[in-house]
Amino acid sequence: MSQDTQDKSPNRRVTIRDVARLAEVSIGTASKAMNAGGRLRQETRDKVMRVAKEIGYRPNDLAQSLHRARSRTVGILTNDSFGRFSFPIIRALEERLADQGVAVFMCNATDDPARERQHIDQLLGKRIDGLVVTARRSDRRPAILVGGIPVIYVFSQADDPDALCLLPDDEGGAVLASEHLIGLGRTRIAHITGPEHFEAVQLRHRGFKRALERAGLKSDLFLSGPWSEEWGRDAVAKLFDGADAPRPDALFCGNDQIARGAAEALRDRGIAVPRDVAIVGFDNWLVMTEAARPPLTSIDMNLPALGREAGERLLAMISGERETGTRRLPATLVVRQSTVES
């Protein structure tokens, strides 16, 4: 009845005791054999391993964690109910951590502080080694009080002198977008963006102004509104339907939805994109950028990179390194037909 390797009937009640007994060694020896360390005759080690495999032994992490200081487990907390921004981050983080055998608890806290606290308490009970906080938007949030364990805020930030904040470089991204348009010879560039109370809006605006001023261009075309396609369309109406002022020859939009709305509105008016007006969006959200007519050039915040970095930093912090302050990771320009004729 030799069990096939596939059929490792994972009997969940197989303990190291059983392995030891069947391998005819002491339980301590068996333990040593399973873990890499410890001086042991290769022969013994092999025998133990073989038996372990045969009877489908799987070490109990819970029992291990009771000894080692670590549970090899971290928590991630998000308030992004849609997952648009946090999912790519979480995904990359989880991948990075899984590589190191660290598992991730996921918690949704819908901006409800009580629920959040409840989640945190639960995670602390599970003895997580670290905590990652992420969000729907990158604005500052209340710090999370958790004693002693490392905390990282990704796409999110808080006043916590002991925590590390990892953010996309909004300002740099805006500079990238603006310089791309300037490099294309555009001189009347408008910035259509989201609500001004978003920090990201302010930073992107600043980048926009910086780039334009450096190029000797006026940067006074600034329109703030909701983050929607409709607003993109409305903003274009505002900019292009008044016959008076000279019209923009480029739009830098605060996100891809606005950019797409703008592109559609221009299309409706028979204004050619990119010939008459070039458009750059922000987020590089494929469902928007690739479906738009024409497909949109956009700024990618590299959320997965942010997630991976968070994973790496967290591992470092868990091993005792102290990391604090705020770091911004570079964004990237992705060029499509809304700025460059195919």
Add this chain to the structure above:
Amino acid sequence: MSQDTQDKSPNRRVTIRDVARLAEVSIGTASKAMNAGGRLRQETRDKVMRVAKEIGYRPNDLAQSLHRARSRTVGILTNDSFGRFSFPIIRALEERLADQGVAVFMCNATDDPARERQHIDQLLGKRIDGLVVTARRSDRRPAILVGGIPVIYVFSQADDPDALCLLPDDEGGAVLASEHLIGLGRTRIAHITGPEHFEAVQLRHRGFKRALERAGLKSDLFLSGPWSEEWGRDAVAKLFDGADAPRPDALFCGNDQIARGAAEALRDRGIAVPRDVAIVGFDNWLVMTEAARPPLTSIDMNLPALGREAGERLLAMISGERETGTRRLPATLVVRQSTVES
């Protein structure tokens, strides 16, 4: 120095021993006091609780799990790199489970069986009480071999006689969509949808045919292509640019992207929606349905409900109930201006 409740310095090295000592009871008594059970004088119980709170005692779940059969932990495995379908499910599942003090490990396995196995092994090591498998698409997948612990496939299915599969009712949703159009008096209804090898495409097609035939209408207008807006536009070109056949007066689209593409293409041709042609999409993906012109009527698969149900069933299975087979949860029609004039 009375610590404020907020400042519960969560010293992670406070054990039940400490509580017992300070409360001047035995460690066994302290344990009994913390947990609801056990006969104990109210006075003693109160004293213990008070001390525990004061010194910021937090029971170690890991140690508890070593005794109880349960770890109060489950795993969720997904291959949906974008999170479009799985995130709402995961979110609702997590919420439902968190209510019961069960934490969720999240694992991404990018269709890589080896990685998947690695994740599973890791989860088993952590002694998860149950496993939920979800996916980017609801098609059948290889079963996951995990000995003895409950498994639920949500928005995903597998040949596993011991597992429960929870799916949206694609066929029912299609019937809902079709009957809505029929009820509006439409008689030439086309179905523009995704690749035929998707089970969802086949089921929705079947629902479409069933509803139309029952109403005595012809159901031969069927176009299959990619899941994109572009395909929606192309399909409209196919249906409306040939001058020969009588044109459809309604479109039931396999997803919202196709529906939006179709709406745009009709708009380009000056065909009024919904007056000349009514459109129903599928997924009720707000970024699509609400940004489209006009906003799209759509079928909602109620993914959060699916996630909640999965959570409930999993808890039941963990408590020993046996649940198997496949269950489909109803979809809902959400009416917007693409079928009914505002």
Add this chain to the structure above:
DNA sequence: GTGAAAGCGCTAACAG
């Protein structure tokens, strides 16, 4: 009603 003691499954000294 409360305390003592025996583990849950594993690791880490420390002997031999």
Add this chain to the structure above:
DNA sequence: CTGTTAGCGCTTTCAC
């Protein structure tokens, strides 16, 4: 090199 032993932090009989 291998076996023995003392716990990790907690629960749970079983006496008293």
